[in-house]
Amino acid sequence: MPRIAVALLIQAVAVVVLAGLVYLASFWIAPPYNDLLLVGSLSFLTVFLSALLGMASWWLWIQFVFPWSLYLLLLSPLSPWWGLVIALLIVLLFKNAFKEQVPLYLTNAKTRQALAMIGRQNHSRCFIDLGCGFGENVRFMTTVESVVRSVGVETSPLVFWIAKWRSRSYPVEIHPDDLWQVNLAEYDLVYAFLSPKPMATLWLKVQEEMPENGWFVSNSFHVPDVEPDDIWVLNDRRQTHLYLYKIGGKD
Ligand SMILES: C[S@@+](CC[C@H](N)C(=O)[O-])C[C@H]1O[C@@H](n2cnc3c(N)ncnc32)[C@H](O)[C@@H]1O
Numbered sequence: 142m143p144r145i146a147v148a149l150l151i152q153a154v155a156v157v158v159l160a161g162l163v164y165l166a167s168f169w170i171a172p173p174y175n176d177l178l179l180v181g182s183l184s185f186l187t188v189f190l191s192a193l194l195g196m197a198s199w200w201l202w203i204q205f206v207f208p209w210s211l212y213l214l215l216l217s218p219l220s221p222w223w224g225l226v227i228a229l230l231i232v233l234l235f236k237n238a239f240k241e242q243v244p245l246y247l248t249n250a251k252t253r254q255a256l257a258m259i260g261r262q263n264h265s266r267c268f269i270d271l272g273c274g275f276g277e278n279v280r281f282m283t284t285v286e287s288v289v290r291s292v293g294v295e296t297s298p299l300v301f302w303i304a305k306w307r308s309r310s311y312p313v314e315i316h317p318d319d320l321w322q323v324n325l326a327e328y329d330l331v332y333a334f335l336s337p338k339p340m341a342t343l344w345l346k347v348q349e350e351m352p353e354n355g356w357f358v359s360n361s362f363h364v365p366d367v368e369p370d371d372i373w374v375l376n377d378r379r380q381t382h383l384y385l386y387k388i389g390g391k392d
Contacts, residue, residue: 144242147194148204155186155208176212183208199244233299237272242338245300247274248360251377253281256332256358259373259385260285263356265330268292271320271343272335276304280311282330292328294318325350334360341365348388357386 159182163174187204196204214224238244248256256278260268264287270278273293282291292314295301301317308315316323320343325331329352333343344364347357363369363384371385 144196144200147196148191148200148207151187151190151194151204152207155183155190158186159183180208180212230299234297236297241335243272243335245274245297246334248278248334249377249379249381251375252360252381252383253278255373255375255381255383257281257285259356259358259383260288260330263330265356266290267328268330268332269294269323269325269328271323271331271333272296273304273315274300274334276308276313276315278332279304279313279315280308283312288330290314290327292316294320294323296320321346326352328352329355331355331357332360333358333362335362337362337365344386347386351388353388355388357388359384359386 159179162182163172163179166172166174184205184207187208188201191201191204214221235245259265260282265285266287267290268279268282268285268288269292270276270282271294273279273295276293276295279291279293282288291312293304293308294316295304296317296319298317301315305315320333325347331347331351335343340359340362341364344357344367351357361382363382364386367386369384370387373383373385375381375383
């Protein structure tokens with residue numbers, strides 16, 4: 142079941158549990174109860190249930206904020222259409238968080254410098270960022286002298302259009318393509334900053350398609366059960382780990 146469905150189900154279960162608790166409480170303390178107490182309890186319950194089901198920490202934040210956002214929206218004089226607009230914007234920005242379990246978070250400047258260094262050291266010619274976000278890495282890699290082609294693919298619609306617009310005056314390519322449909326045969330430097338979920342499958346694709354002696358670099362998420370050829374630990378706030386895999390070519 143997609144994570145978004147689990148999250149919504151938990152919200153629904155929490156409402157039922159809270160209704161039961163309110164019913165029980167009414168035997169001792171006469172209602173009505175304070176709104177903030179009720180919303181706070183709902184928030185607490187959803188986070189508790191989500192943690193119990195092993196949801197990632199960023200989901201816990203979403204679960205926490207969700208009841209409060211609904212409550213504030215109900216209180217506000219805004220038209221309910223705004224709720225729809227906000228929901229639509231969230232889907233357009235974070236589509237892949239729901240579909241692929243890959244949320245949108247961005248590579249920092251220090252990591253980009255390191256990526257460029259990897260490109261320079263290996264005289265990389267064709268670079269691709271799989272799920273390029275707003276395209277910052279794709280643009281930055283044009284500063285690496287050996288790179289003749291710098292490409293990004295991105296399937297979240299709004300994110301793609303922002304990347305495309307911001308890259309309009311750079312010699313780069315931004316495509317609205319699914320990373321699983323891209324043939325990696327010509328890319329000798331492939332970068333991904335995704336999540337633990339797709340890494341095993343992505344590794345199969347990378348091995349199958351990338352040219353011999355190319356480099357696959359994954360930010361923060363290693364390929365399970367595969368020893369990287371190198372690990373760069375960066376001196377940034379989050380101690381970013383870059384996992385470097387040299388492609389050995391097909392047998
Ligand atoms: C963690 S962000 C990284 C963004 C950018 N690469 C960076 O490092 O700054 C992952 C991006 O991958 C995109 N993404 C996830 N699955 C994808 C897919 N199957 N095809 C294309 N893009 C995808 C998401 O929309 C998101 O923008």
